[in-house]
Amino acid sequence: xxxxNTKILLVGNPNVGKSTIFNQLCNRKQxxxxxxxxxxxxxxxKYNYQNQSIEIVDLPGSYSIYPSSEDEAIFSKYLIDEASxxxxxxxxxxxxxxxxxxxxxxxxxxxxxxxxxxxxxIDQAEKRGIHINIAELEKELGVKIxxxxxxxxxxxxxxxxxxxxxxxxxxxxxxxxxxxxxxGLVFKILSDTKEENQYxxxxxxxxxxxxxxxxxxxxxxxxxxxxxxxxxxRLQTQETIRRYASIDKIMGxxxxxxxxxxxxxxxxxxxxxxxxxxxxxxxxxILLLIFQMVYYLASYPMDWIxxxxxxLSEFSGQYLPAGxxxxxxxxxxxxxxxxxxxxxxxxxxxxxxxxxxxxSGYMARVVFLMDRLLRPFGLSGKSIVPLISGTACAIxxxxxxxxxxxxxxxxxTILVTPFMTCSARLPVYSIIIELVIPDHTxxxxxxxxxxxxxxxxxxxxxxxxSSFVLKKIIKNVGKTFLVMDLPTYKKPLFGYDFKIVLQxxxxxxxxxxxxxxxxSIIIWVLSYFGPSKQEQTIVATNVKLEQSYLAKMGHQxxxxxxxxxxxxxxxxxxxxxxxxxxxxxxxxxxxxSLDDExxxxxxxxxxxxxxxxxxxxxxxxxxxxxxxMYYAFAMQCISTIAVVYRETKSLKxxxxxxxxxxxxxxxxxxxxxxxxx
Amino acid sequence: MDSLIFQYIILALVFIFACYSxxxxxxxxxxxxxxxxxxKGCDRGCCx
Numbered sequence: 001x002x003x004x005n006t007k008i009l010l011v012g013n014p015n016v017g018k019s020t021i022f023n024q025l026c027n028r029k030q031x032x033x034x035x036x037x038x039x040x041x042x043x044x045x046k047y048n049y050q051n052q053s054i055e056i057v058d059l060p061g062s063y064s065i066y067p068s069s070e071d072e073a074i075f076s077k078y079l080i081d082e083a084s085x086x087x088x089x090x091x092x093x094x095x096x097x098x099x100x101x102x103x104x105x106x107x108x109x110x111x112x113x114x115x116x117x118x119x120x121x122i123d124q125a126e127k128r129g130i131h132i133n134i135a136e137l138e139k140e141l142g143v144k145i146x147x148x149x150x151x152x153x154x155x156x157x158x159x160x161x162x163x164x165x166x167x168x169x170x171x172x173x174x175x176x177x178x179x180x181x182x183x184g185l186v187f188k189i190l191s192d193t194k195e196e197n198q199y200x201x202x203x204x205x206x207x208x209x210x211x212x213x214x215x216x217x218x219x220x221x222x223x224x225x226x227x228x229x230x231x232x233x234r235l236q237t238q239e240t241i242r243r244y245a246s247i248d249k250i251m252g253x254x255x256x257x258x259x260x261x262x263x264x265x266x267x268x269x270x271x272x273x274x275x276x277x278x279x280x281x282x283x284x285x286i287l288l289l290i291f292q293m294v295y296y297l298a299s300y301p302m303d304w305i306x307x308x309x310x311x312l313s314e315f316s317g318q319y320l321p322a323g324x325x326x327x328x329x330x331x332x333x334x335x336x337x338x339x340x341x342x343x344x345x346x347x348x349x350x351x352x353x354x355x356x357x358x359x360s361g362y363m364a365r366v367v368f369l370m371d372r373l374l375r376p377f378g379l380s381g382k383s384i385v386p387l388i389s390g391t392a393c394a395i396x397x398x399x400x401x402x403x404x405x406x407x408x409x410x411x412x413t414i415l416v417t418p419f420m421t422c423s424a425r426l427p428v429y430s431i432i433i434e435l436v437i438p439d440h441t442x443x444x445x446x447x448x449x450x451x452x453x454x455x456x457x458x459x460x461x462x463x464x465x466s467s468f469v470l471k472k473i474i475k476n477v478g479k480t481f482l483v484m485d486l487p488t489y490k491k492p493l494f495g496y497d498f499k500i501v502l503q504x505x506x507x508x509x510x511x512x513x514x515x516x517x518x519x520s521i522i523i524w525v526l527s528y529f530g531p532s533k534q535e536q537t538i539v540a541t542n543v544k545l546e547q548s549y550l551a552k553m554g555h556q557x558x559x560x561x562x563x564x565x566x567x568x569x570x571x572x573x574x575x576x577x578x579x580x581x582x583x584x585x586x587x588x589x590x591x592x593s594l595d596d597e598x599x600x601x602x603x604x605x606x607x608x609x610x611x612x613x614x615x616x617x618x619x620x621x622x623x624x625x626x627x628x629m630y631y632a633f634a635m636q637c638i639s640t641i642a643v644v645y646r647e648t649k650s651l652k653x654x655x656x657x658x659x660x661x662x663x664x665x666x667x668x669x670x671x672x673x674x675x676x677x
Numbered sequence: 678m679d680s681l682i683f684q685y686i687i688l689a690l691v692f693i694f695a696c697y698s699x700x701x702x703x704x705x706x707x708x709x710x711x712x713x714x715x716x717k718g719c720d721r722g723c724c725x
């Protein structure tokens with residue numbers, strides 16, 4: 001039987017649950033969050049229902065049809081320019097913020113787009129004593145309304161049924177009356193362009209984005225004076241005021257609120273969690289607890305993984321035929337890949353705990369707290385979401401700067417975000433902290449957890465100081481303001497978040513593991529062969545590590561890295577980790593596995609006991625702190641460099657960022673080593 | 678001896694493969710996507 005293809009857009013204000021509905025419909029695991037700005041690009045997915053193949057396109061959230069940032073521009077471009085390619089729009093309205101959501105809804109209706117309205121989180125509204133008369137609202141808006149609770153999947157079947165029945169409704173009456181002074185012009189353009197929709201012409205006049213189209217229209221109208229005098233922002237304001245006046249009337253008819261409704265848990269919790277003093281104290285305590293759990297809970301699976309790879313290496317070394325292939329597998333690839341896979345539990349636990357916080361609504365409070373803290377440093381409002389998401393990975397964080405309207409502020413945010421401690425730094429920090437920080441506790445919290453927290457703070461404060469300096473250089477005078485809802489606290493989706501984390505951990509293993517796999521092969525080859533001492537042969541095979549080509553190349557770097565306290569192996573690790581920071585750990589694992597002269601034990605033991613020719617420990621406290629500082633500041637990630645280049649479209653700023661971060665890393669590491677040695 | 682030569686040949690191929698793959702991974706980051714006229718702002722890997 002043949003299936004019919006139908007494309008439908010999923011739209012609404014930010015943080016109303018669009019991505020959750022998208023996931024429910026398409027059975028996907030699109031990243032969701034309990035704060036605005038999680039989706040900054042269009043995502044699409046499909047599902048089949050009653051012999052129909054339905055394609056759902058999840059668009060970034062927007063408050064209005066007029067874009068004020070790049071992600072909102074994606075939304076408007078798709079909605080208006082691609083109107084012929086989709087069947088209709090599912091508009092998601094949050095029951096707690098109907099008034100705000102109806103502004104965009106009415107604009108979409110006036111564009112003549114067929115709509116189904118979803119009233120999401122109606123249970124939350126009932127809890128707050130807000131009653132919504134859905135039948136009356138349906139009548140007022142002239143649209144089919146479906147009440148949903150996206151998190152629990154309630155109403156999704158009815159939505160699928162409604163889509164299958166094609167119950168999208170088009171409004172035939174405009175809810176916005178074009179102001180009298182512009183009506184003549186709108187009608188003139190209407191007749192010139194043969195467009196039927198008055199409101200579409202109005203959006204051309206009131207929007208900055210469609211200026212190119214406006215110019216075409218203007219040419220047709222032979223430089224009409226009326227067009228020259230138009231101020232788009234003023235027209236938008238005029239429209240917004242008129243629309244809210246009519247929305248207020250609807251609200252009066254359909255929404256009833258019980259007076260003196262009891263204070264909810266959210267209000268009680270927020271008295272502490274967003275308090276100007278206690279809010280920060282609680283935040284630091286939560287972070288400490290997370291890092292403590294990262295160390296404590298991850299230690300068991302890490303030991304199992306480490307022992308498994310040790311066994312696998314010994315097994316392959318013993319039972320495979322002797323020769324170079326055996327050595328490459330058991331001394332190169334297995335220890336290299338194992339060296340990075342061992343950190344998967346730590347990354348998984350950290351991400352899981354952060355997802356739970358995000359899902360509960362607490363991360364939105366963190367954004368609010370940070371906004372207050374960041375303002376003196378020149379970062380404000382919308383810069384905070386990228387900085388916070390930079391703690392997971394700088395790449396999506398830099399992409400999320402698209403919702404910053406002010407170009408200079410966006411540039412500053414892009415330049416400082418890589419300072420935030422991403423999850424790729426975690427294996428490096430973890431292994432170095434394990435080597436140089438003693439195993440003691442302070443009031444039950446391990447020194448290692450405190451050291452890790454300290455590294456996160458260093459990244460954060462460096463981002464702040466850098467933005468303060470950049471603000472002076474770039475001369476950013478404008479400011480954007482963060483307008484966001486503090487969502488109600490919700491019970492996190494433990495099972496769903498666990499599945500997402502498993503997916504992320506798998507991406508880490510296959511992503512970083514693939515690079516480590518390839519780097520391990522190259523490192524092994526360069527360390528297995530060396531310059532020959534006999535005249536008859538070109539190369540010597542199975543040489544000692546110190547006599548290999550790799551050692552020769554590594555020693556060339558020593559004049560540069562010796563002042564930082566690093567030996568040639570660490571130099572090689574730094575070079576290979578330009579591909580990705582975590583490659584440093586895999587490189588170290590391969591190198592120490594290859595070194596016959598290194599002390600016996602697992603990789604960590606070998607690293608801990610390794611000594612320089614002068615008898616000094618390779619990983620002394622001074623060297624350890626120096627390398628921690630190096631990775632805190634250095635731009636050691638080729639993918640981040642690429643995404644900065646793509647987002648700024650400027651080679652100059654990409655190079656400035658690369659050189660200044662690497663320079664800062666070198667100088668700080670040098671100072672730290674010289675002080676502590 | 679033959680077995681050893683065979684191992685070195687495989688080794689050479691694996692080494693070339695590793696170098697080329699690393700080069701491709703590094704290069705892929707900087708190759709700009711060719712956006713079609715129907716580009717909707719989708720990120721690589723997000724659109725099914």
